[in-house]
Amino acid sequence: MTDDGRIKNDPYLLEVDGLDVTYHSQGRALAALQDVTITARPGEIIGIVGESGCGKSTLSAALLGLLPPNGEVTGGRALYQGRDLFTLGPEERRRLRGTEISMVFQDPLTSLNPTLTIGSQMLDVLRAHSPARADRAEARRRIVEMLERVGIPDPAARLRSYPHEFSGGQRQRIMIAMALLLEPALLIADEVTSALDVTLEAQILQLLCDLRDERGTTILFITHDLGVVAQICDRVVVMYAGRTVEEAEVTELFDRPLHPYTEALLASVPSRRRRGSELPTIPGRVPSLAELPEGCAFANRCAHAEPCCGEQRPRYVEVTGQRVRCHLYDPESGHANLRQPSAATTGRKEQP
């Protein structure tokens, strides 16, 4: 849908701007998210990519209003349909969950309640958002319809089954059915296919794409798998150590990664072209939240790092339709080897 002009001009559904989240742990404040900026238009699938520990899950918890008790939004805003989520009260946020913003989790086995039937769990979700005396038959009809839509065979008969009576792929379908039961406009999918084998993964991805096409659901697709991103996402946000470092249309990102971290990430994906040669890896490791540097969090692993990188926080600058948080692209940074966007181009075709 990247070539669909309609979407490009629509107002944003979600606008996360400069989001900071801090965890308080043993008297210390740890910056889990710093200056996270993400925008999503209706019907887009946005990939959020990064290594484990980069803040992907904190981001989804913050958007849902489900940060753990020691986590706190310390800056920025998240506009959902123009309303700042962080100014809403707990009950207002609860009402948004499931109806406007919903989420599918990684492990479908532990993410469903083992002691309640599927039907009863889904009924709880409906009841959470409609008057207590909601019509039972109507609720049942909606649940069955949704289960049928996600491809559970004979759903009416399976309402009284427990999660352990379904296969892994079916459980994830049930999770998706639960998440979409109230037709939310925004779905956060957190590593939804990591626990599945490749065939099932393809089926679930197809299901998500189909549902997006039918309902115009916006999907924040959190993953560490660049292959999956290439398959289903319209745009990609790359995160590193709790910061968004690059945002681009999916084709542009793969053709022309700007941030050195993105370059390294793409280089470390196995490909047929490089068969036989050793797979490049990124030297060093992600800094822990307790030892984040003043400047760029990637500076200690970056081949292009200069003194200014470790000292100054890079700005999120716009470069030919992409956004990147790197001194290499910021003329005001004082980096000695400033890159011109064209210099970074690697055989990229001109977009119409």
Next chain:
Amino acid sequence: MATYLLKRLGMTVIVVLAVMTFLSLLVHLVPGDPVEIVLGPQATPAQVEVVRAEMGLDNPIPIQVWDFVVGALQGDLGLDFLSRTPVTQLIAQAIPHTVVLAITALALAALVGIPLGVYAARRQNSLADRAMALLSIGFITMPSYIAALLLLIVFAVQLDVLPAVGTGSFANPLDYAIHLVLPASALAITWIGYVARLVRTSMLSVLGSNYVRTSRAFGVRDRIIFYKWALKNAIIPTLAVLSSGLADLLGGAVLVEIIFSRPGLGRLTVEAISERNFPVVQGAVLVIALFYVLTNLLADLSYRLVDPRIRVEESAVGA
């Protein structure tokens, strides 16, 4: 489920038979000639022979075991040496007092322990939660006889609001219940502590689970998550502990019955032991063992009702 039930019942029968065999041999496990112990040093050889024959001790041991088991299965546990009343009758008189005491203590443990645990889980790490933790551990470590004495001193002696000894009469339920308050509290106190801790821990483990996170993400109210989901899961381990607790309470009732002079199974057993009244000891211990076995059976079956996963694992194994 049927296969499981059969297996489980089969095991129960084996355990009961083993207990009976052991009890019938009890007489020989005590040092000295049981008949002489019973009759005392002044007994004539003729008297000894009569009693020996009456006790069936002149039979070979396997016959003795057989006779005891067959008798017990037919509800015949022999006669009390001293009063010549049937042991079954003595037990039948004592049992209601003990069972009522144990069940009241159990109900008390559940009725007080579960709400305390829920409250503590609700306010995790608050001052109230910490105070409750301290209190629970105090309760758990307090032996029932210490609790009994403390309760006696405070409520029966100093405040003089509750009776100190006896059971009252069954004919007057209110009187009986009033006599039950102190012994049941003394017996329940450890279990109140246990149940409170257990409920708190199980609820918190549910509240930290992935599926609770899921339901929160779908906007399910915390109240529903807390009482419908977390509490249901916390009930399983609590049921387990409580049902194994019933047998433990029956055993623990011994000391409490002695302190409060309640004519229950515990007192019956202890008195019979001190008098070397073997048939009464055998009968009373057999009944207590039966309680253990049956409550454990009930506990096992009750998990199956509450947790569907156990049912399935079972049928997978049984198939």
